[in-house]
Amino acid sequence: MKCPFCGSKELKVIDKRESDEDTERRRRECISCSKRFTTYERVEMLDLKIVKKDGRRQPYDRSKILKGIITSCEKLAISSEEINKIVDEIEAELFRMESNEINSTIVGDIVMKHLKKFNEIAYIRFASVYRQFKDIHDLEKELKSMK
Numbered sequence: 001m002k003c004p005f006c007g008s009k010e011l012k013v014i015d016k017r018e019s020d021e022d023t024e025r026r027r028r029e030c031i032s033c034s035k036r037f038t039t040y041e042r043v044e045m046l047d048l049k050i051v052k053k054d055g056r057r058q059p060y061d062r063s064k065i066l067k068g069i070i071t072s073c074e075k076l077a078i079s080s081e082e083i084n085k086i087v088d089e090i091e092a093e094l095f096r097m098e099s100n101e102i103n104s105t106i107v108g109d110i111v112m113k114h115l116k117k118f119n120e121i122a123y124i125r126f127a128s129v130y131r132q133f134k135d136i137h138d139l140e141k142e143l144k145s146m147k
């Protein structure tokens, strides 16, 4: 198990309790970044499923988010370290929802929110693919909303 914030494997359990559906909840603290998060013994983070628009469920795949962001950041002066940090933040937000099924539209919105804070061009690129802008007016509207 790794820290969803920094990826460190050095974690300590700070509190252990049983929850309703005999799933063991654990509060963990990361020794390197000292952030805290909850994990479940059975409903592991890796059991997260993404619900697509057509109702199909796919196992959560970090590399898909990573790929989308790498594409949006192409030719911008953004290091892979920075990209990984954004993915970590997005992932941390997904895990904080403490749900084992999340709609793909929610994932897309979270990705956009983080990219918006980080780099406007990368954000616009991602949004134009994700929201499938119909024409230039949609893009203009989006640009205006950022000001």
Ligand SMILES: [Zn+2]
Pocket: 003, 004, 005, 006, 007, 008, 030, 031, 032, 033, 034, 035
């Ligand atoms: Zn950490």
